[in-house]
Amino acid sequence: MKKYLLPSVKLTVLLLVLLAGIYPLFIAGIAKMAPGKGGGVTVTHNGKVVGYENIGQKFTDDKYFWSRPSAVDYNAAGSGGSNKAPGNPDYLKTVAERTDTFLAHNPDVKKADIPAELVTASASGLDPHLSPAAAYVQIARVAKARGMAPEKLKQLVDANTQAPMLGMFGPSTVNVLKLNVALDELK
Incomplete structure (x- = not known):
């Protein structure tokens, strides 16, 4: 032994x-x-830390670009998805409610034109990025709320679009927090 x-x-x-x-x-x-x-990499606005670059935040005001929904209400301590199957009635109800809310705030958008990422939560619940298409579909609402030209907002989205890593790995993305900070700095 x-x-x-x-x-x-x-x-x-x-x-x-x-x-x-x-x-x-x-x-x-x-x-x-x-x-x-x-x-963590912080994002500052007017000398004040307003968030972290890689943690999503909730934006619901019409004058801001909205983030991807979160199943954990953007709580970084409790990262996770909903774990509901795509056919789950509760999940479908939640997605339908998010779709209705989005359409109520974006009346110029057709239901078929809403990118799925704007009504479905990410696996982590903390995704800070959207596709450029998900940002573009919100331009009319933000332009109207801020009294700005949509073309100027499109240029701002384009300026805040990150290309795929090495030009080929992953999709192009827009960090919503950085986009909204840049939007506030346009004054």
Whole structure:
């Protein structure tokens, strides 16, 4: 028994030191070299932090571009989706309510023209990005609420569109928080 117990204890201690000590310190060191120094990249407006670049926020005012819905009400501590199947009656009711709300605030948009991401939550519930199409479909509402020319808003969306990584990995995206901050800075 001693023949097996001592090597097991040694291996356990070694793995404990490696995996609970050295590895976390190594990862924390790498994080300190990343943007935001491991604490997240903040977005500021008028010298004040208004949010984090990679965590979605709720916008419901007509003068702002709306974010993708969140199943966790944008709570970063409780990230997650709804876990309801696409055919679940409760899920379908929620999507129908979101669609009706969107159409009530965007009367110029046809139901068929609403990008799915504007009425369905992401898997994390914290997605800060929209497709350019989801931003474009909101331009008429935001332009009317702010008394601005739609062309100027289209240029703003285009200026805040991030191309796919290396031009080919992933879709083009628009960070809604950064877009809304840029919108407020247009004054």
